[in-house]
Amino acid sequence: xxxxxxxxxxxxxxxxxxxxxxxxxxxxxxxxxxxxxxxxxxxxxxxxxxxxxxxxxxxxxxxxxxxxxxxxxxxxxxxxxxxxxxxxxxxxxxxxxxxxxxxxxxxxxxxxxxxxxxxxxxxxxxxxxxxxxxxxxxxxxxxxxxxxxxxxxxxxxxxxxxxxxxxxxxxxxxxxxxxxxxxxxxxxxxxxxxxxxxxxxxxxxxxxxxxxxxxxxxxxxxxxxxxxxxxxxxxxxxxxxxxxx
Amino acid sequence: xxxxxxxxxxxxxxxxxxxxxxxxxxxxxxxxxxxxxxxxxxxxxxxxxxxxxxxxxxxxxxxxxxxxxxxxxxxxxxxxxxxxxxxxxxxxxxxxxxxxxxxxxxxxxxxxxxxxxxxxxxxxxxxxxxxxxxxxxxxxxxxxxxxxxxxxxxxxxxxxxxxxxxxxxxxxxxxxxxxxxxxxxxxxxxxxxxxxxxxx
Numbered sequence: 381x382x383x384x385x386x387x388x389x390x391x392x393x394x395x396x397x398x399x400x401x402x403x404x405x406x407x408x409x410x411x412x413x414x415x416x417x418x419x420x421x422x423x424x425x426x427x428x429x430x431x432x433x434x435x436x437x438x439x440x441x442x443x444x445x446x447x448x449x450x451x452x453x454x455x456x457x458x459x460x461x462x463x464x465x466x467x468x469x470x471x472x473x474x475x476x477x478x479x480x481x482x483x484x485x486x487x488x489x490x491x492x493x494x495x496x497x498x499x500x501x502x503x504x505x506x507x508x509x510x511x512x513x514x515x516x517x518x519x520x521x522x523x524x525x526x527x528x529x530x531x532x533x534x535x536x537x538x539x540x541x542x543x544x545x546x547x548x549x550x551x552x553x554x555x556x557x558x559x560x561x562x563x564x565x566x567x568x569x570x571x572x573x574x575x576x577x578x579x580x581x582x583x584x585x586x587x588x589x590x591x592x593x594x595x596x597x598x599x600x601x602x603x604x605x606x607x608x609x610x611x612x613x614x615x616x617x618x619x620x621x622x623x624x625x
Numbered sequence: 626x627x628x629x630x631x632x633x634x635x636x637x638x639x640x641x642x643x644x645x646x647x648x649x650x651x652x653x654x655x656x657x658x659x660x661x662x663x664x665x666x667x668x669x670x671x672x673x674x675x676x677x678x679x680x681x682x683x684x685x686x687x688x689x690x691x692x693x694x695x696x697x698x699x700x701x702x703x704x705x706x707x708x709x710x711x712x713x714x715x716x717x718x719x720x721x722x723x724x725x726x727x728x729x730x731x732x733x734x735x736x737x738x739x740x741x742x743x744x745x746x747x748x749x750x751x752x753x754x755x756x757x758x759x760x761x762x763x764x765x766x767x768x769x770x771x772x773x774x775x776x777x778x779x780x781x782x783x784x785x786x787x788x789x790x791x792x793x794x795x796x797x798x799x800x801x802x803x804x805x806x807x808x809x810x811x812x813x814x815x816x817x818x819x820x821x822x823x824x825x
Contacts, residue, residue: 475740
């Protein structure tokens with residue numbers, strides 16, 4: 381068995397004294413692990429940092445085997461992000477989340493493309509926390525747990541959708557009389573999650589993280605006895621301190 | 626192997642094979658060498674191991690390993706108590722000491738934050754570091770963690786936590802290593818080297 385693909389490094393664990401087991405998120409083969417011989421050497425260590433894009437060739441005798449990767453650098457950007465505290469924490473959080481949430485060896489091209497855009501955005505724009513919220517919402521959708529933000533679950537209207545039901549993940553028009561009894565129990569829906577045209581105001585990113593975090597925990601992580609990575613919590617603290625939520 | 630050697634020899638080989646750099650085959654060679662040189666090597670080694678296991682303590686001040694608590698570095702009168710160099714592991718302390726480039730004191734963190742391995746701030750020796758940074762004599766804390774994403778995340782986290790201590794916080798530089806050729810350096814290292822250039 382062998383294939384070649386582009387991948388983003390998600391995690392690296394030492395194996396023996398000179399090798400590592402690398403987890404990549406690949407475009408065509410999903411989250412895939414493999415052994416990299418000599419991965420702890422001086423040449424490979426800078427390449428095998430979370431967030432870097434690599435060209436990977438995987439080879440194994442049988443499909444079920446762990447297999448071995450031959451890795452070549454493609455776009456090394458982790459080093460450039462390390463000076464930015466929020467971006468480092470963000471990189472930490474998204475790579476860990478992808479490892480925890482995505483099943484192994486299952487193609488998720490949209491998640492890969494989103495992650496690629498998000499990491500590129502970390503170096504290019506201050507708005508990347510909003511991109512991260514969108515990526516998390518996309519992750520939910522790609523895993524089959526997408527939020528239904530098209531129409532109100534109570535009235536069926538498509539307008540003035542301001543909240544999301546924490547149980548069903550469906551949008552709710554918070555101003556509707558039918559919602560009056562529940563509105564304080566609903567999660568806030570930031571406008572930027574509904575369409576690309578919506579701008580960002582203070583509190584939107586925090587509301588977005590609360591929304592995606594709630595459903596990631598409830599639908600994806602808790603059933604597998606997992607929790608949101610601590611790095612995501614620390615990222616939110618940092619963004620709050622910097623006034624970027 | 627158990628057919629040709631008794632359980633004591635087998636146990637010795639199994640334990641030796643757990644050491645870094647030794648597999649089962651090289652562990653057998655080491656065991657054989659030890660057995661052949663029983664008086665000059667095996668007995669003194671066993672004696673040294675027993676003594677070390679009994680005497681080695683973790684320094685309550687910095688987390689270093691030594692036979693005294695506080696350790697030799699923390700009690701050395703010639704060392705600058707105002708400088709604290711934070712490292713991930715004892716191996717990093719030894720590496721810096723080999724370089725003879727630092728005359729202050731150290732603080733061993735015991736790891737770095739890792740989302741996947743579940744290493745959180747409470748798992749690291751951070752509370753003691755903050756206490757030391759708040760002492761009157763401390764002037765500067767140098768963060769000398771590995772230049773990895775985990776190491777950088779930990780450095781940023783520590784910078785935040787140490788802000789209120791009123792000490793200078795610095796990080797070791799990243800850039801071109803001695804003997805390094807630009808052509809072979811990765812993009813991140815080159816970018817960091819250019820960013821931290823200095824007038825010459």
